[in-house]
Amino acid sequence: QVQLVQSGAGVKKPGSSVMVSCKASEGTFSTSTIAWVRQAPGQGLEWMGRIVPILGVTKYAEKFQGRVTITADRSTGTAHMELTSLRSEDTAIYYCAREINWFDPWGQGTLVTVSS
Amino acid sequence: QSALTQPASVSGSPGQSITISCSGTSSDAGNYDLVSWYQQHPGKVPKVIIYELTKRPSGVSNRFSGSKAGNTASLTISGLQAEDEADYYCCSSAGGGTWVFGGGTKLTVL
Numbered sequence: 001q002v003q004l005v006q007s008g009a010g011v012k013k014p015g016s017s018v019m020v021s022c023k024a025s026e027g028t029f030s031t032s033t034i035a036w037v038r039q040a041p042g043q044g045l046e047w048m049g050r051i052v053p054i055l056g057v058t059k060y061a062e063k064f065q066g067r068v069t070i071t072a073d074r075s076t077g078t079a080h081m082e083l084t085s086l087r088s089e090d091t092a093i094y095y096c097a098r099e100i101n102w103f104d105p106w107g108q109g110t111l112v113t114v115s116s
Numbered sequence: 117q118s119a120l121t122q123p124a125s126v127s128g129s130p131g132q133s134i135t136i137s138c139s140g141t142s143s144d145a146g147n148y149d150l151v152s153w154y155q156q157h158p159g160k161v162p163k164v165i166i167y168e169l170t171k172r173p174s175g176v177s178n179r180f181s182g183s184k185a186g187n188t189a190s191l192t193i194s195g196l197q198a199e200d201e202a203d204y205y206c207c208s209s210a211g212g213g214t215w216v217f218g219g220g221t222k223l224t225v226l
Contacts, residue, residue: 035215044119044220045154045162045205050213059213062117095161099215102152102167103207109161 004107022096029077035099120218127224138206146187150209
């Protein structure tokens with residue numbers, strides 16, 4: 001069964017960038033679609049974008065176009081999400097998840113705090 | 117891509133049934149049966165409880181069911197139990213490989 005383990009993030013300054021990584025536990029990574037979803041404190045879930053690793057094809061939510069880049073390293077089974085020009089509103093837990101026609105499983109989440 | 121509309125909160129007593137609505141448009145929930153529902157307990161990772169509008173993953177209680185009428189999807193929980201107290205989120209395909217979530221509903225079991 002696929003498990004997703006996330007790493008990265010922490011406290012970032014406004015205007016800087018953050019990268020969060022998501023490693024799949026087994027070899028289905030290449031044939032999966034990996035999505036990124038974030039959740040601001042006390043708020044709802046927000047789909048940011050996705051990548052199909054085997055094709056390297058990405059799709060981003062309009063809101064994040066130009067600020068987010070999702071990449072995948074098939075050799076390590078790891079997806080990466082980079083968000084630039086950080087502002088306080090980007091403070092959130094960032095999740096990766098396998099996207100089928102739904103999202104399952106999810107990574108454990110990574111807290112990104114944007115603060116000066 | 118506007119968020120789907122859910123009630124902020126619903127409540128019910130143990131044993132009762134409740135329904136959480138998820139209102140979208142003809143560009144998302146109204147046009148696709150790719151609606152899923154997630155349960156999230158405080159501090160925990162979201163868990164899928166309904167996918168493709170009406171299907172339940174293995175291990176999810178049959179007390180959870182999904183449906184849709186027009187642009188509005190619904191999640192019904194029957195025989196409410198204390199452990200059902202959580203936040204619930206709907207999600208729909210919005211076409212073109214994009215997805216949109218609802219704002220979430222806090223379920224309180226009285």
